[in-house]
Amino acid sequence: RVLILDFGSQVTQLIARRVRESGVYCEIWPYTATIERIRTFRPRGVILSGGPASVTEAGSPRAPEAVFALGVPVLGICYGQQTMCQQLGGEVLPSDHREFGRAHVDILEDCALLRGTWQRGGREQVWMSHGDRVSRLPPGFRAVAVSEGAPYAIIADEGRRLYGVQFHPEVVHTPHGAALLRNFTHDVAGCQGKWTMAGFRDMEIARIRAQVGTGQVICGLSGGVDSSVAAVLIHEAIGEQLTCIFVDHGLLRAGEAEEVVRTFRGRFNIKLVHRDASALFLDALEGVADPETKRKTIGRLFIEVFEEEAKALGGADFLAQGTLYPDVIESVSFTGGPSVTIKSHHNVGGLPERMRMQLVEPLRELFKDEVRALGRELGIPESIVGRHPFPGPGLAIRMPGGITRDGLAMLRRADSIFLEEIRSAGLYDAIWQAFAVLLPVRTVGVMGDGRTYDQACALRAVTSTDGMTADVYPFDMGFLNRVAGRIVNEVRGINRVTYDITSKPPGTIEWE
Ligand code: XMP
16 A cells, blocks of 8 residues: 655645555555654555645755655655655755646656656656756656756656656646556555455445444435445445434435435335424524525534434444545645635534444545445445535525525426436536526516516536536536526426526535
8 A cells, every 4th residue: 555645735635546546545644644653554655745835945844754764665746756855865946937737748768657658758748836846866866857847857766766756647637647656556666456446345344343343323314425325335234233314304306305215225225214304494494594594503403303313213332424535634734724614514524523422434535436436336326326416404505595395396396407407418427516596586587478577596517526616517508598498487486597607716516
């Protein structure tokens, strides 16, 4: 396995993705990790990530010195290359030629990192993002490639198996970057690439059995990808010792609650408590227009209902959660200062502190797409595994203004028409999230010979890799016309459809 030391780059997680895609298990740790801790991880190779700081500034982050003497190969990427060079006796200077975006490197020499793809004398497209650059190599290193802005775009000390690249091999804009990383992990570090989802599943099942013993586990099921995969995996491990609690808050999309019950009870034979709490939630939300009040109300009621159901089951020893790796990475942040709460997120996050139970978190080492792969491995239907993210507070935050039962019914119909059209156009998997929003605005329209005065609805569809930023999906006009036509004709109460063309930032994905 491989250890990635993080210097705070925006794309450190992509390094881990690429390494794992090549069948090698890896973890991301902050650069401040102690050498003792690193030794216990027993990495076959170490990758130093990029980062926003400048090694030319006093007090900027450094790799633990002993990393270079561990006897395992080290690959420095961007900032990682620069700090490695400076720490080993080279020199880094601020450059007067900043490189940002696509660039080309000329390959001067062959090297183990480049075997099989990058040839001496060749020119390769890479993605650069740097101001500083290495200006003098440390003893033992040689230059393998140059770019316009970096005389040492790729460097190597093959005796000590230390390598550095100024560009980012982990991003897709470096077309052969994945091959370079693979060469590092396989050829240089000697990893075999045997880490597969089938192997992970077996290992994790054994781990769950060892942790839980004869104890009882409860799991909050929402129908989303993460909790579904966690539940099915735990069920494979401990069968009847698992009970799932599905709190239906009445804010789900059309047909969703039925699908959850059918899938988990019917197909997987999992013990499932289905609590229809929609009346409780909808009564409490009646007339509530403020987005944060909606979120807090839903979060509070969810915990109350969940606790009630857990008590009714006679309690349990463990609480299962679908926590993912991005939530547990100790992220390195140089921005400092408290961040502003944009939205208070509701999921089962508040439960563990409240319920003081031991946690079972079988997905805490996985990225989202790995969870999907594991779900497929477990035979979970594509309609669940490949599904778009859906927020905990559900349709409540897709209906600005007060929530009404009639409004919810309209929103469900408009939303399902939009998704139906997206699916039949074959666009579902190209989109991160798509949904309708019911607006608290009435506008005048004309249908047949009559005047209408009905509500407007907005459609939202975005692409994203992690939900942190998002771009608007560029539908063609014909598609949007078709959806708008169907919604206005088929959903009584909606007479106008708009398409939201705001990216994130400055917008957020959800409207509230
Ligand atoms: P925003 O609207 O903040 O959403 O751009 C980013 C991503 O998070 C989802 N989201 C939530 N997920 N509980 C959740 O589990 C929540 O309270 C919540 N609010 C937003 C949103 O759907 C998008 O994928």
